[in-house]
Amino acid sequence: MVILLYNLFQIAGLFLFFPLLIIIALVIPKYRGRVPPRLGIGTEKILGNLPDRQQKIWIHALSVGEVLSAQPLVKGLRKTYPEATLIFSATTKTGEELAQQTMKNEVDLFVPFPFDIRFIVKKIISQINPDLFILIETDFWPNFLHTLDEQNIPAILVNGRISKVSYRNYKKFRMIFLPMFNTFRFISMQTAYDAHKMIRFGVKPDLVKALGNLKYDAVLPETVGWDLEHRPTAFYRQQFGIPLEKTVWIAGSTHPGEEKIILSAYKRLSLLFPDIFLIIAPRKVERGREIKEMAAGMGLTVRRRTAPFQDEEIPGAPLLILDTMGELTRMYSFCDIAFVGGSLVPDGGHNPLEPAAFGKPVLFGPYMDDFVEISTDLLDKKAAISCHDEDELFENLNALLINANLRDRMGEKAQSLVLQHRGVTKRHLEIIDIILNAKSLAGQPVPGLD
Template identity: 40%
Template sequence: MLILLYNILQSLAIIILWPLLLVVIFRKKKYGSRMLSRFGLGLPSLAPVNKAKVKTYWLHALSVGEITSAAPLLAALRQHWPECRIVVTVTTTSGEKLARTLLVHSVDHILPAPLDFRPTVYHYMKIIQPDMYIHVETDFWPNLLTMMRAKSIPTILVNGRISSQSLKSYNKYRFFFSPIFNSFDHLCMQTEQDRTNMLAFGIARTKILTLGNLKFDTPAVKNQGNSEIQSLLPKEKKILTAGSTHPGEEKLIITVYSRLKHSHNDLFLVIVPRNPDRAAEIATLASDAGIKARFRSENTQDSISDLLIVDTIGELIDVYRASWAAFVGGSLVPTGGHNPIEPALFGIPVLFGPHMEDFSEIASALIKSGGGTSVHDIESLQSCIQKFLDEEPVRLQQGKSAREYVEKQQGVIDKHLNLIRSLL
């Protein structure tokens, strides 16, 4: 009954708002260039396969963060079942662009995600013919999941997370979200707290598994080859990286950096904003503080700039690899924080603010292990970086502890592969 009401309201909205939707879609390049495909028009035909021998996995991801999270799992699927067909759908333009670079050796097809209209979803399913549907983290759509269930296609949520704040929001619209979560065969959550929150939402205990965060098994540490962006970083400098930053954070970070740089000329700052379109805004903040910035997209290395602003997508992990210490953004402002696992992978100290609600269990564990530090304001951030500058053994030990914490959590991919094997 709920899905019927959803489709009726959806149809009415399209009938009433279609002129406005057309204007928005075709005036904005990032929408117009993919919208026809998202309606299911012009999709490539996938060669038929022997379904008795070749399984087709359909993995759906919202954007850049979800693609990055899914990459280790997709690589493992390809390694363990090389004959399988893997189709990835991505909602955002930036996510699809990254997928076409990051997943080139892992997947067979990358498509724009379908809009959640029944005819469109039906067309996608007819083309892909999935044997399993794997959904990464978020971006839930009722028609897609309902149709999977109707056709008895196994569905799993991977890297699931639900913060206490999200739980409150879901509870307000329980009538909508409860059927969505219950439509999955299994919900693979990142942490025990995520599992507890899902239980509190009323999801059946047998559906919920705590398998960990896929990023714990990111193979990036083993791939030490120099990337293009690493060649742009000054080799003789101590690279301090502020990753996935949000408005309100860059000014604090730049202020701390400008203070420390007076006595530590070997310090170099890299800022990787969550939204690359804010690069010019950040450069203005730097100029106001007397800091000369350059952009990653300029693809140049000079000896006079003090700051590199990464205005590209998908290169944060390569910057972390070359870093001396890292600050994880979205945490000094109340946005829930971002994943601290990637910098910890490379054995560097991990700093973050008090707003790590979306990764509270991982952040707490990093602090307890001695690999992470929570900073609350400009003074505590400066004090912590100053200590690393003055006491190199302290920095090295914290980085070592961060890496050891990650290594103890590894094995997440094997748990997911075992689950997938059991469902087919």
């Protein structure tokens, strides 16, 4: 009944907004190539390139964060199942671009993820006909998951997490979410706390296990393909035009409302530490120009990574806007101090393990709802510092800039925590192997998981 109402509302919305959707797809370049295939238009041509192999595994991620989580699993799948066809989809354009950039050697075909309209979903799922569907963390769509269930295609959720906001929404729309969750053959949660919340919500206990966070494996240098022994700090700093004697502070994945705080703290610190070099990497790279203008308005000399030759200040600019995709992790490898954004404003934070894996002291704001366990672990190990406002950010950065030994100690503890949690990918691959070789029914426990 709930699905029926959901589809009736969708049909009404489709009639109302379909003309607008077509106009958007035709007029706005960034949607031109993405909207038609998500509507099922032209998918025959895309899926015509699908290799004809024995097993097909479809992995789906929502956006950049989920794509990063998927990377070690995709690499593990390719190594474990060299003859299988690996198919990958991402909902957002930035997620899709990052996946194509970082997993092109492992994935056989990148496909559009369909809008959750029943006949479109049925068409694309039937065309691909995967042996297994793997959902990374989130992006739940009723028609999609119920269609997989109807076609007896096993679906698993890996690296699941439940923030406070998500849990409230799940409870509010329980009639939609609970039937969806119970279609999964297996649900892997990042923490025991997340698993407990999922069971308390009503998901069958036999379907849920805490296997750890894939991001612990994703952030390791070898996972992203950099051999740091052959690419030392000097090499990377030279690439980005950063003198070796500079102390580099990176503010990664920043959100609107944070840059002003960061720039103000930096301006105060630069009076005390002339050798400090700040890199701001906005979560949305298209905000590079906006942040440059903000910094210039505060009297700061700044340059953008995407426009080095257009910036007159480039020779001496001690402030870099990293408005590019895929370079932040490399930056973390040679910084001295890292701040993780999305945390000074109530946006849930970003992954603090990326700088931690490289042995860097980590700072973040009070809003780390999406990374509660990881941020708590880092704080408990004294590998990270939580800063509530500009003054606390300034004071803690000041303490770290004065004391190189403190930076080193925090960095060692951070890296030790990451190494301690290795092996999450291996645990997931063991479960996937059982599911691929089991003929269990949807909603029933998979043999051998106990």
